[in-house]
Amino acid sequence: MTEREIMEYDVVVVGAGPSGLACAMRLKQLNADLSVCVIEKASEIGAHVLSGAVIEPEPLDELVPGWREEPPPICVSAKRDEFLLLSRTGKRKLPTPPQQNNHGNFIVSLGATCAWLAPKAEALGVDLFPGFAAADLAYDDGDAVCGVIIGDMGVDREGGEKEGYVQGIEIRAAVTVLGEGCRGHLSKRAIKKYGLDRDSDPQTYAIGMKELWQLPAGRVEPGLIQHSVGWPLPKQVYGGSFVYHLDKDRVAVGFVCALDYQDPKFTPFEAFQQFKHHPSVHALLEGGEILSAGARALVEGGYQSLPRVEMPGALLIGDAAGLLNVPKIKGTHQALRSGMMAAEHLAEKLSSEGFDARLRDSAVVAELKKVRNIRPGFQKGLWRGMTTAAIETATAGKLPRTLSNHADHAQYRKLDQEGFEYDWVERDLAPRDRLASVYFASTEHDEDQPVHLKIIDPDVCFSRCETEFGNPCTRFCPANVYEKVEDENGKRIQINAANCVHCKTCDIADPYQVINWVTPEGGSGPNYSNL
Numbered sequence: 201m202t203e204r205e206i207m208e209y210d211v212v213v214v215g216a217g218p219s220g221l222a223c224a225m226r227l228k229q230l231n232a233d234l235s236v237c238v239i240e241k242a243s244e245i246g247a248h249v250l251s252g253a254v255i256e257p258e259p260l261d262e263l264v265p266g267w268r269e270e271p272p273p274i275c276v277s278a279k280r281d282e283f284l285l286l287s288r289t290g291k292r293k294l295p296t297p298p299q300q301n302n303h304g305n306f307i308v309s310l311g312a313t314c315a316w317l318a319p320k321a322e323a324l325g326v327d328l329f330p331g332f333a334a335a336d337l338a339y340d341d342g343d344a345v346c347g348v349i350i351g352d353m354g355v356d357r358e359g360g361e362k363e364g365y366v367q368g369i370e371i372r373a374a375v376t377v378l379g380e381g382c383r384g385h386l387s388k389r390a391i392k393k394y395g396l397d398r399d400s401d402p403q404t405y406a407i408g409m410k411e412l413w414q415l416p417a418g419r420v421e422p423g424l425i426q427h428s429v430g431w432p433l434p435k436q437v438y439g440g441s442f443v444y445h446l447d448k449d450r451v452a453v454g455f456v457c458a459l460d461y462q463d464p465k466f467t468p469f470e471a472f473q474q475f476k477h478h479p480s481v482h483a484l485l486e487g488g489e490i491l492s493a494g495a496r497a498l499v500e501g502g503y504q505s506l507p508r509v510e511m512p513g514a515l516l517i518g519d520a521a522g523l524l525n526v527p528k529i530k531g532t533h534q535a536l537r538s539g540m541m542a543a544e545h546l547a548e549k550l551s552s553e554g555f556d557a558r559l560r561d562s563a564v565v566a567e568l569k570k571v572r573n574i575r576p577g578f579q580k581g582l583w584r585g586m587t588t589a590a591i592e593t594a595t596a597g598k599l600p601r602t603l604s605n606h607a608d609h610a611q612y613r614k615l616d617q618e619g620f621e622y623d624w625v626e627r628d629l630a631p632r633d634r635l636a637s638v639y640f641a642s643t644e645h646d647e648d649q650p651v652h653l654k655i656i657d658p659d660v661c662f663s664r665c666e667t668e669f670g671n672p673c674t675r676f677c678p679a680n681v682y683e684k685v686e687d688e689n690g691k692r693i694q695i696n697a698a699n700c701v702h703c704k705t706c707d708i709a710d711p712y713q714v715i716n717w718v719t720p721e722g723g724s725g726p727n728y729s730n731l
């Protein structure tokens with residue numbers, strides 16, 4: 201085997217989401233002499249980023265002064281908030297929770313915003329490498345992170361070299377910044393290797409699904425921000441919808457389901473599609489067409505699940521650290537702020553040491569602490585959760601008690617226990633099913649490459665999972681990647697890896713934790729447009 205080529209930088213950032221781009225840009229703003237690169241697995245910057253997205257603008261004001269005069273391509277001022285409780289046929293307006301008051305905020309496409317930030321980063325001297333997946337961390341002799349190893353290109357399904365094979369290079373850096381977003385696969389490894397979650401609660405997650413619709417003229421009220429709870433979710437499932445009204449007769453429709461749902465037969469994708477058939481939403485969407493669609497996990501654990509965010513040679517920022525504020529349903533301002541804070545730390549001393557204390561002492565973590573009991577309050581259902589949320593808000597998070605988070609995958613009930621009741625309707629809006637939805641994600645993977653979804657112990661699928669939980673992977677994956685097949689060779693889980701949209705739900709929600717998501721060849725995956 202040939203010696204791996206090495207490139208050297210002062211700082212390598214993994215992930216060109218808002219956290220990674222903010223970190224890289226701020227570093228160059230503070231010290232133009234530092235060499236900084238950003239590795240991004242999507243074919244283009246922003247193509248793997250999916251978000252609501254209503255954003256708080258202040259961190260962007262700091263990073264890109266004057267941006268409001270030349271905003272990203274989708275950017276609509278928030279005008280009006282609506283918070284609704286849905287039943288199957290009706291809706292009731294509830295007071296908008298203070299955390300969801302969006303006065304002064306903007307509705308954007310976060311993917312398009314990252315693409316808009318990319319040339320600004322390059323103009324500052326950041327080297328951006330889209331189409332390259334950071335497949336592994338590199339370690340020095342003292343077991344500290346000393347950079348990343350880029351995945352090889354041109355490897356066939358069996359692991360052999362194809363024509364045009366290129367060995368991935370190693371990027372060495374004094375500090376590696378992990379801005380991979382929710383459930384980053386290198387971040388997951390690093391958290392385990394360095395025991396970064398030793399003193400925190402388990403991290404918790406949700407799956408978010410989103411579609412961008414083009415509607416007949418006159419239906420959209422640009423700047424209207426609608427959220428709902430209630431139908432179609434059974435009362436035991438935490439989650440709800442968002443409908444964000446954009447310009448040019450477009451609307452972003454989405455649905456979020458926490459991954460601690462207990463019924464293994466529950467299908468988040470179906471809940472989303474059901475929501476679209478509520479009479480008020482159906483009337484909005486009917487006659488329109490989907491422009492793009494996709495899914496992505498969100499990190500929900502907040503304050504009590506925050507891992508240590510520094511390790512020898514590396515840092516965690518943004519969703520990779522778990523900084524999303526769940527009651528606000530916002531993580532972008534936290535991603536931008538933590539990225540900039542990491543940069544300020546590294547510009548002072550090129551070392552990860554001390555970043556954890558700095559972040560914990562900042563407004564980023566103070567914001568999480570204030571709302572720490574709201575999400576776990578919903579573990580006992582919608583109404584108990586709303587009561588906890590009201591108390592936590594009234595006391596500004598000053599109650600001495602901190603409720604615990606639990607591991608999502610450990611919450612499933614066995615098949616022989618009572619399931620949930622679903623009050624679901626016939627559907628007629630697109631997409632018909634999960635495969636039809638994948639079409640709108642424009643996902644692409646060369647099929648002749650190693651499967652990037654590894655079932656570490658496939659025996660579990662039929663020796664235990666089938667009878668205990670009915671193989672929930674065949675239902676929670678929004679792209680129908682996992683299919684149960686039975687033929688002359690027996691039963692097996694067929695992995696349709698080419699359909700994967702990189703949402704990471706399977707890595708999180710598998711009851712036995714035997715699914716491991718690893719990076720496919722760089723440039724593979726969804727090609728989201730304006731999500």
Ligand SMILES: Cc1cc2nc3c(=O)[nH]c(=O)nc-3n(C[C@H](O)[C@H](O)[C@H](O)COP(=O)(O)OP(=O)(O)OC[C@H]3O[C@@H](n4cnc5c(N)ncnc54)[C@H](O)[C@@H]3O)c2cc1C
Nearest residue numbers: 215217218219241251252254334381408518519530531532
């Ligand atoms: C459905 C949904 C709705 C949301 N709504 C809102 C909202 O309204 N407002 C709000 O503020 N926030 C919202 N959020 C949260 C917000 O999107 C995140 O907090 C934010 O995107 C986090 O930024 P990040 O940079 O940490 O990670 P991400 O935005 O996830 O970016 C990570 C980047 O790293 C890349 N990457 C990952 N691993 C690797 C690797 N190994 N090698 C190379 N590249 C890699 C990914 O491709 C991606 O481009 C929502 C999220 C979801 C899913």
Ligand code: SF4
Nearest residue numbers: 677700701703704706
């Ligand atoms: S295979 Fe996993 S990561 Fe890919 S779309 Fe399905 S659940 Fe998401």
